[in-house]
Amino acid sequence: MALIELxxxxxxxxxxxxxxxxxxGISLSIDKGEYVALxxxxxxxxxxxxxxxxxxxxxxxxxYRLDGEEVGSADGDRRAVxxxxxxxxxxxxxxxxxxxxxxxxxxxxLTYTAGDLSAKECPKRGMEMLERVGLKDRMHHHPSQLSxxxxxxxxxARALINHPPVLFADEPTGNLDSxxxxxxxxxxxxxxxxxITVILVTHSVEIxxxxxxxxxxxxxxxxxxxxxx
Ligand SMILES: Nc1ncnc2c1ncn2[C@@H]1O[C@H](COP(=O)(O)OP(=O)(O)OP(=O)(O)O)[C@@H](O)[C@H]1O
Ligand SMILES: [Mg+2]
Numbered sequence: 001m002a003l004i005e006l007x008x009x010x011x012x013x014x015x016x017x018x019x020x021x022x023x024x025g026i027s028l029s030i031d032k033g034e035y036v037a038l039x040x041x042x043x044x045x046x047x048x049x050x051x052x053x054x055x056x057x058x059x060x061x062x063x064y065r066l067d068g069e070e071v072g073s074a075d076g077d078r079r080a081v082x083x084x085x086x087x088x089x090x091x092x093x094x095x096x097x098x099x100x101x102x103x104x105x106x107x108x109x110l111t112y113t114a115g116d117l118s119a120k121e122c123p124k125r126g127m128e129m130l131e132r133v134g135l136k137d138r139m140h141h142h143p144s145q146l147s148x149x150x151x152x153x154x155x156x157a158r159a160l161i162n163h164p165p166v167l168f169a170d171e172p173t174g175n176l177d178s179x180x181x182x183x184x185x186x187x188x189x190x191x192x193x194x195x196i197t198v199i200l201v202t203h204s205v206e207i208x209x210x211x212x213x214x215x216x217x218x219x220x221x222x223x224x225x226x227x228x229x
Contacts, residue, residue, distance in 0.1 A: 088159030
């Protein structure tokens with residue numbers, strides 16, 4: 001069953017007098033449980049596409065159905081709800097809050113959704129997530145006291161805190177050396193084998209090889225891999 005369905009998605013940035021068309025008609029289907037790598041030259045539109053997939057941004061036109069719901073045209077409030085319930089997002093630069101412990105970083109998204117979780121349950125859930133990424137013993141460390149790979153694993157734990165069915169990662173190993181990258185990729189592989197759908201952007205063929213399918217983007221269009229199977 002398709003978890004993600006894009007139909008003729010376009011994105012144009014309007015800069016004063018100038019229109020910058022970036023995505024030019026993307027159609028794509030990704031099933032539950034898939035592990036997909038998105039590749040393409042710098043400026044081809046990968047991050048623009050990921051931001052739409054992650055409900056961080058809206059398409060200019062086209063349809064985006066996530067888990068059966070049309071989210072491409074959803075307003076900001078609805079997209080925030082969808083992000084909280086269904087989406088985990090991991091960035092190249094980790095985006096952790098400095099001078100804040102790993103545990104506090106991980107449970108930060110619960111501030112918006114914890115209505116049904118007690119004050120005790122939040123840290124408990126956070127510790128479970130840190131355990132899942134192998135960092136329970138680092139829960140009181142601040143980001144500056146962690147290695148790059150460990151910081152990215154904290155960011156992954158944060159992305160998982162609401163048990164989303166899908167994890168998006170935009171160049172998650174872009175700031176990491178090759179052995180640390182491998183550690184982070186093994187984490188994604190383990191999560192995928194537990195059933196989480198994983199979609200990541202990379203410039204590295206080695207990293208893309210961890211995925212089971214590769215989609216190539218060129219100048220705002222998909223040139224291969226838009227449909228699996
Ligand atoms: N907010 C914006 N306003 C105007 N143009 C933008 C904006 N964001 C991106 N662009 C343009 O859209 C194009 C695609 O950018 P995007 O960040 O999606 O590329 P990318 O494939 O992720 O590249 P990279 O591999 O370097 O990360 C670029 O030409 C960029 O200049
Ligand atoms: Mg990018």
